[in-house]
Amino acid sequence: xxxxxxxxxxxxxxxxxxxxxxxxxxxxxxxxxxxxxxxxxxxxxxxxxxxxxxxxxxxxxxxxxxxxxxxxxxxxxxxxxxxxxxxxxxxxxxxxxxxxxxxxxxxxxxxxxxxxxxxxxxxxxxxxxxxxxxxxxxxxxxxxxxxxxxxxxxxxxxxxxxxxxxxxxxxxxxxxxxxxxxxxxxxxxxxxxxxxxxxxxxxxxxxxxxxxxxxxxxxxxxxxxxxxxxxxxxxxxxxxxxxxxxxxxxxxxxxxxxxxxxxxxxxxxxxxxxxxxxxxxxxxxxxxxxxxxxxxxxxxxxxxxxxxxxxxxxxxxxx
Ligand code: AHG
Ligand code: MN
Ligand code: MN
Numbered sequence: 001x002x003x004x005x006x007x008x009x010x011x012x013x014x015x016x017x018x019x020x021x022x023x024x025x026x027x028x029x030x031x032x033x034x035x036x037x038x039x040x041x042x043x044x045x046x047x048x049x050x051x052x053x054x055x056x057x058x059x060x061x062x063x064x065x066x067x068x069x070x071x072x073x074x075x076x077x078x079x080x081x082x083x084x085x086x087x088x089x090x091x092x093x094x095x096x097x098x099x100x101x102x103x104x105x106x107x108x109x110x111x112x113x114x115x116x117x118x119x120x121x122x123x124x125x126x127x128x129x130x131x132x133x134x135x136x137x138x139x140x141x142x143x144x145x146x147x148x149x150x151x152x153x154x155x156x157x158x159x160x161x162x163x164x165x166x167x168x169x170x171x172x173x174x175x176x177x178x179x180x181x182x183x184x185x186x187x188x189x190x191x192x193x194x195x196x197x198x199x200x201x202x203x204x205x206x207x208x209x210x211x212x213x214x215x216x217x218x219x220x221x222x223x224x225x226x227x228x229x230x231x232x233x234x235x236x237x238x239x240x241x242x243x244x245x246x247x248x249x250x251x252x253x254x255x256x257x258x259x260x261x262x263x264x265x266x267x268x269x270x271x272x273x274x275x276x277x278x279x280x281x282x283x284x285x286x287x288x289x290x291x292x293x294x295x296x297x298x299x300x301x302x303x304x305x306x307x308x309x310x311x312x313x314x315x316x317x318x319x
Contacts, residue, residue: 005185006185006186007176007183007184007185007186008025008026008029008165008167008176008183008184008185008186009026011167011174011176011186012025012026012167015169015172016153016169020081020104020105021081021105021130021152021153023079023080023081024076024079024081024082024105024107024130025130025153025155025167026079027075027076027078027079027081027082028072028075028076028107028109028128028155029165029184030075031068031071031072031074031075031076031126032126032157032163032165033163033178033182033184034071034075035064035067035068035071035072035111035112035126035157035159036157036159036163036178037182038064038067038068038071039064039118039124039159040159042063042064042118046063047063047064047067048062048063048064048118048119049062049063049119050062050063051063051065051066053066055088055089056089056090056091056299057088057299059115061089062112062115062118064112064115064118065089065111065112065115066089068111068112068126069087069088069089069090069111069112071111072085072087072107072109072111072126072128073085073087073094073096073097076096076107077096077097077098077100080096080100080103081100081103081104081105082096082100082103082105082106082107083096083100083101083102083103083104083105083106083133083136083138083143084103084106084107084133084138084143084144085106085107085108085109086106086107086108086109086144086266086267086298087108087109087110087111087267088109088110088111088264088267088268088299089111091298091299092141092298093138093139093141093143093144095138099138101136101138103133104132104133105130105131105132105133106130106131106132106133106143106144106146107128107129107130107131108128108129108131108144108266108267108270108271109126109127109128109129109267110126110127110128110237110264110267110268111126112124112125112126113125113126113127113156113235113236113237113268114233114234114235114236114237114238116234117233117234117235122233122234122235122238123158123159123160123161123233123235123237123238123241124158124159124235124237124238125156125157125158125159125160125235125237125238125241126156126157126237127154127155127156127236127237127267127268127271127272128154128155128156128267128271129148129151129153129154129266129267129270129271129274130151130152130153130154131143131146131150131151131152132150132152134146141298144266144295144298145266145294145295145296145297145298146295147291147292147293147294147295148265148269148270148271148273148274148290148291148292148293149291149292151270151271151274151291152169153167153168153169154168154270154271154272154274154275155167155168155271155275156237156240156241156271156272156275158237158238158241160238160241162177162178163177163178164176164177164178164187164241165177165178165184166191166241166244166275168274168275168278168279169278170278171278172189172190172278173190173191173244173275173278173279174186174188174189174190174191175187175188175189175191175245191244191245191279192279192280193243193244193247193276193279193280193281193307193308193309194243194244194245194246194247194248194308195247195308195310196246196247196248197220197225197226197227197228197229197247197248198228198229198230198231198242198243198246198247198248198249199217199220199228199229199230199231199248199249199250199251199311200230200231200232200233200239200242200243200248200249200250200251200307201217201230201232201250201251201252202232202234202252203217203230203232205253208253208255208256208257209253209256210253210256212315212318212319213251213253213315215318216314216315216318216319217251219314219318220249220311220314225310225314231248236250236252236263236268236272237272240272240275240276240306240307243306243307243308244275244276244279244281244307247307247308248307248308248311249305249306249307249308249311249312250304250305250306250307251304251305251306252303252304253286253303253305254285254286254301254302254303259286260301260302261285261301261302261303261304262301263301263302263304264299264300264301264302265290265293265295265300265301265302266295266298266299266300268304269283269285269290269302269304269306270290270291272306273289273290273291273306274291276306276307277291280309281306281307281308281309281312282306282307282308282309282312282313283304283305283306283307283312284305284306284312284315284316285302285303285304285305286302286303286319287319290302290304290306
């Protein structure tokens, strides 16, 4: 039974022993509040549109991408608990300012996921994961290239019809809702992946799908396993959130010719795969569990199949 008066502060006090890790999560939640407010007022405060820069992904940077990225870096620097950060928007290692050689934690993030939806008021979000550093060398990118199964906590915020923050620690995934007084209150606890029948796939890529993936999607459409319907927001974080709460599977296959996917392993796939696992869902790339992949580069892209166990298991049987 959820006690609606529990706030995020009380929750992390009760379930996370390490006060340094508590502080990292607190800092991320503060950053998410700031980003949420800016998203909601972007049209008024001249925060819509592009900065004119191109990021490491070769994509045009939106003003809100840059704002969200700076907000997270500044807030995590202020926590004085972070050793190193990695972001979708920055090519390489980010060190807090001032540097913090004694910090124990590494944080990776997609500051704003779903950038193409910013200008049209469709749900977007922030995705993050927290690790322990593996060594104290501030130039060693291996601190960022850890397998997802080393994650200590991960989560996301969705700036949608309400602002919610999902936080996953080992065996416990909970959801908080931002109140009018700017406080996150616990609104559901011990979330278990839903079981309604939804598939979320950008089907415009159909002609590039492997025969096995076409067979899988056709099975879902066939009603052999019940009546599936399609839902695709185009913001991974919002598609994942809907499927987590209600049920369903999200897939963004890798291009079979290059073997390269669309979504980024370290700060998009791994944090959500950790949540899926803690809530009895699953996540794989073309052939193995996302959390078992050893990253080779900060911005590495992989195929992603994430959501209900039933759908992911079915695909595995067919390939
Ligand atoms: P980002 O906005 O952080 O660059 O990520 C965009 C991603 C993801 O949110 C979404 O699922 C996917 O791009 C959508 O890609 P398509 O437009 O190819 O469907
Ligand atoms: Mn993204
Ligand atoms: Mn992004």
